[in-house]
Amino acid sequence: MTAEFKLDIQGNTPPKPIVAQFAKAPEVGKVKTRMRAVLSPQQCVDLHKRLVAKVFTTVAVADNYIHQLWVSSDHSFFHSLMDENKHTCRSSLHYQPSGDLGVRLTAALKQGEAQGRVAVVIGSDCITLTSSYIESALALLKQQPELNTVIGPAFDGGFVLLAIKQWHEALFEGVEWGTERVLDQLIHNIELLGFKYRSLEPLHDIDRPEDLSLAESI
Template sequence: MQKNLLIVFAKNITKGKVKTRLAASIGNEGALEVYKALFNITERASTQVKNADLRIYFSHEILADTWPNADKYLQCEGNLGDKMKAAFSRGFADGYTNIIGIGADLADLTAGLIEDAFEKLQEKDFVFGPAEDGGYYLVGTSQPQLYIFENKPWSTEALLDITLKEIKANQHSVTTLKTLNDIDYLEDLQASVLAEEFKGYWS
């Protein structure tokens, strides 16, 4: 067992249940295909991370044929904060000292980005990967005090700013990675590395 743990929060690949905001522009079938691509990017990048153990938390059903060497769980009930807090708490209870969580929404995700985040946790209490919409695509901590997941305005542009202010108020240290863009809307897709692959859905 390593001291680092990477947790992936993955929605099951279900038509009409993934990328619903994107689906408003390109339809449920298009949104499903985009999510499949993001899911595959996330699986590939996360399994290449060398300095951490790996756990996958699925939204509704454990997919046995994905992430063959990772421990797999179901997400708990509640909002995003509840789900992350439960998974991180379990990780700390199991003896991990640095834990990072990611979703399956980032086309630019790489193993190097995640490994760099773990390196930053050697010196800082928290690390975030800022998203252009004001949220974050990655969150990591070495602090078992998981207040960052409590009473937050999830899916709003104020999320990261409010979280960073709370961390500073608690006198914990924090650093950030480069700002990247989750794919939630058509404009995000058009500006991403997946644009050429999926341009048939809007051109």
């Protein structure tokens, strides 16, 4: 099934796209582990919370898409985050299935496609990711019907955003998650599937000690 981002034959407006923000539960020893060389386990948790909150309060405010918060497990932090920002942010809570990142991303992408919506997945590590950045991806898909995918690359070899019209089971096949090969492997799969794609300007994830200076503003 393909989620077409255009007016249907009756001239009806297509359903709003879904933007699924992925976030791990803030548990000691399970988040920001690459920062352990310079931060204590609790400091890693605190940084993770700040990043999740920053992305949430930045992107869950737009009217042009439906924001969803996809979490690894139930945690009071997520409920507090949504409650504290209920007057300015619009979102709903969803739970990631078990499995690798590809399995978890697929759940959100397939949900969007099943509802006839363009689906966008983003992480919670990029504080320069804005609603305008997301909307630029959606605009490309709308303006260029031949496009199936828009990627927001990360400087570390991953991606901060993935927007698609049509999901395919081979999209994440063989992707080595957590490595600097992720983006190249994803693009390889997209090209094998014959999907047309465009890339946005790359952004920085905050994932390693050398990235900490970027987090000083939050």
